[in-house]
Amino acid sequence: MSTKHTLSVLVENKPGVLARISALFSRRGFNIDSLAVGPTENDEVSRMTVVVDVDLLPLEQVTKQLNKLVEVLKVVELDPLASVNSQVVLVKVRADATSRSGILETAQMFKAKIVDATAEAIVLQAVGNADKLNSMLEILEPHGIKELVQSGVVAIGRGPRSITDRSRH
Known part of the structure; x- marks a missing residue:
């Protein structure tokens, strides 16, 4: 059973990072329900909030693949009750x-x-x-x-x- 998951992804603020990350979801056949990107308190870092409707196991695989991208600094799944x-x-x-x-x-x-x-x-x-x-x-x-x-x-x-x-x- 798939459910909505909210990922908070810290990335280097560089051209092409958004395309690489969205392509990773696309290659896996996941539809992104929501995507918001903006600068953080650090000019060199942007924060992406990605909402995706997937099973837990494929989500773990995508999270591992995201962490392998050089421009990705941190990936956290936000708990709905703690966010x-x-x-x-x-x-x-x-x-x-x-x-x-x-x-x-x-x-x-x-x-x-x-x-x-x-x-x-x-x-x-x-x-x-x-x-x-x-x-x-x-x-x-x-x-x-x-x-x-x-x-x-x-x-x-x-x-x-x-x-x-x-x-x-």
């Missing part, structure tokens, strides 16, 4: 005079920001975990979602320890 994760959603919702108040109530309920509004549509920005964002989208669906864009998941371990405390260099 915090979040993503951003921008959603454009059809909004006429009759539906506008319901959309605004939904935005307030989910602490979403109104980032654009016209006579015909409202664009909301919401931040949170997948469950929260999916719940908001379900409520907005009857109003007519015109467009939707989501960032990848970003995640970090809870508590005082840091993935960088245990990196290879």
Whole structure:
């Protein structure tokens, strides 16, 4: 039975690293559900958060292969109970005079920001975990979602320890 796993991968901040890592997943036939990459507190290091839906044994094999890549400094699977994760959603919702108040109530309920509004549509920005964002989208669906864009998941371990405390260099 496959399940979603969140990997936090510290890599050297160099061109081509993202392509090499995504190719590794592709060669194994794994679909990446979410991928977010950005700089860390160290300019020479980037952090990739990869969410993949795989069995545990193939995940161990991919993790070992990731660790063999020269540019990979550290790979950690984040435990859902010992980590915090979040993503951003921008959603454009059809909004006429009759539906506008319901959309605004939904935005307030989910602490979403109104980032654009016209006579015909409202664009909301919401931040949170997948469950929260999916719940908001379900409520907005009857109003007519015109467009939707989501960032990848970003995640970090809870508590005082840091993935960088245990990196290879």
